[in-house]
Amino acid sequence: MSGQDRGLDTDERIYRTIFDGIMQQRLTPGTKLPEIALCELFSVSRSVVRRVLQRLAHDHVVDLRPNRGATIATPSAQETREIFEARRAIEAAIVRLATRNATADDFLALRRQLEDEHEAMHRFEQPAWARLASAFHLRIAKLARNPILEAYLKEIASRCSLIVALYEPWGNASCEHAEHEEIVACMEAGDAEGAARLMEAHLQALENNISLRPSDPQKTLKQRLGL
Amino acid sequence: MSGQDRGLDTDERIYRTIFDGIMQQRLTPGTKLPEIALCELFSVSRSVVRRVLQRLAHDHVVDLRPNRGATIATPSAQETREIFEARRAIEAAIVRLATRNATADDFLALRRQLEDEHEAMHRFEQPAWARLASAFHLRIAKLARNPILEAYLKEIASRCSLIVALYEPWGNASCEHAEHEEIVACMEAGDAEGAARLMEAHLQALENNISLRPSDPQKTLKQRLGL
DNA sequence: ATATGCCAGATTGTTTACAATCCAGCGTGC
DNA sequence: GCACGCTGGATTGTAAACAATCTGGCATAT
Structure with a gap:
């Protein structure tokens, strides 16, 4: 062993x-x-x-x-466009469902996570912040209570991360924290359509932020796997 | 060979x-x-x-x-519910995109297919009709011009077919032709939201039509593969 | 000098053999 | 009679051997 x-x-x-x-x-x-x-x-x-x-x-x-x-x-530029478009469509649908199905406890947990995120951001802990920001989206997907849509979001979000990795080597393109808060506020108010629109705008902003330019190579495979 | x-x-x-x-x-x-x-x-x-x-x-x-x-x-009853919910969400999004992106030629081809469908229905050719009705949904997905959402619909539609196979052995639960026509009309009028709502209702009707009861077994594997 | 063809090493695709696991039937003991 | 446990056949999981394909370098011809 x-x-x-x-x-x-x-x-x-x-x-x-x-x-x-x-x-x-x-x-x-x-x-x-x-x-x-x-x-x-x-x-x-x-x-x-x-x-x-x-x-x-x-x-x-x-x-x-x-x-x-x-x-x-x-992913090519064309694929990038398609992936983000698909993500907006699916995640908007997810937000609508989540708004309908989330309980008070869910919102409590969500707000707690938002604070962690806020904190990490202010401390300039870029890796932790990015991780939390990404987790935010997956957590909302859980609240929709539909494992199928959740799986689709997971898959498509990983493809988005791959794109960010491709075109933003230093990791600038992260989620805007303030936008996350607005989305949650809308959801808590029961405004599904508003929350969906905000989410679409949020993802559109993310897409607009990535500039299309590859990055650099070279290191051993073992190192890159973290072994 | x-x-x-x-x-x-x-x-x-x-x-x-x-x-x-x-x-x-x-x-x-x-x-x-x-x-x-x-x-x-x-x-x-x-x-x-x-x-x-x-x-x-x-x-x-x-x-x-x-x-x-x-x-x-x-698929269990629970999964059935989730699959149909996911399908409504995704296909509504697809219809919205399709309404935006379809050309006049696309609508022509769509209408031609609707006529074939209409004809097959009136001739009581159940297998052909079912095939065409299913093709209708996939064709709309093509018009959305997003291969990712198209692939998701393909996957989820096949799961729906499996469910219908499970719970409707004689194949009663097929699409209502008239509803297809209304959807296309809405799309041609440029009313994306209306078309999306009609599509959701259409799929909801399909779900409501299936009654939850398994079917019967026994035959050789070779026969059942059609070999 | 450039282009073409070919050969050897490296890498992937397929088949086969072997090991581990499961399952149904049977026997034993309570 | 019923529950438990064992055993042998069947089925799946893993690994290694073999075949096919690709890649890159070298030689040759134009």
Whole structure:
């Protein structure tokens, strides 16, 4: 037992490691993921590596082309537009449902998280802030009480993060905290349509903030996986 | 060459055969899909069968449980509710986009398809009608010009079909033709919100039409795959 | 000098063999 | 008679061997 067995099964462990590596910008778009290298890093055979890669491919965070292996996905400008448009549509719908279904307790927890976010922002803790800001969106998705839409948002939000990683290497493009507060206020007031419109505007602002320009490479795969 | 090679690669052929088998209610929910049986039926090794099964699992049309193989998915009543809710949300968003982006030619093609549908209905050609009615929804998704939302609708619509297969063995629950026409009329008039509301009502009617009661089993796997 | 063709190493795709797990049927003991 | 546990066949999970394909460098010809 080599100390990395924490109750997650093997597949999940490998998936998460690679996925997190992408989300934290250690694995940048275009990076190649050779099967044998992953086999050695995770001490498994190619069957399981291939299965995980296929799953990552289905989630659109890696490209899987026949006979030439897996690479971290590199969304084009066109795709970027489509992804953000789809996200606005889905997340607006989610906000409407969440406004209908959230309880008083839900709003309490939501406000508490907003304060954490606020604090992290004022302390200039960029990584923590980004993480919390992203969690805000996923938390609202939970309040909608629809696991299917929640899964769709998770998938599409990860693709957005990939895009931000591609086009904003230093991580400037984060959520505006004030806008989060306005959205929650609208929701608490029971104004579903208003909250949906605010959310769409919020995501539109996020999209407008990313400027289309790639980033830089080079480091060992092991380092970039955080191992 | 045994006459089933039509330019599709092997994976796609197997995927389609199983998927179509499910959509046409030859493979009913709960049916087990043993790997070896599929290997022999399609003359491939277990690797490719396993890959295809994983893809079907990701699309939520089959359940894949560790150490106990693949079975056709059997959505619960709860899931049914969630799936239809998600579909209303996504398809309403799609209709709004489609109303904005459709050209005059698009509407022409749409109307032509509506006539085919109308005709098939009046001739009591239930299978053709059901196929056309389903195609109507996918065609609108194309008009939205967003491949991501289109893919989501495809996935969720197939889950709806599975539910209908589960709870309406004789296939009564189909789309009302008149409602399709109203939706198109609204779209042509440029009334995105109206069209969205009509679409939601249309899908709600579809959901209300399905009564929750399972169906019957037994026949060989080969027959049920149409081979 | 550039372009073309070819060969060797590397990488992926497929098949097969082996190990682990599950499940149904049977027997034993209470 | 019923519950429990065992055992053998069947089925899935994993790993390793083999085949096919791609990539990059070198030689050759124009």
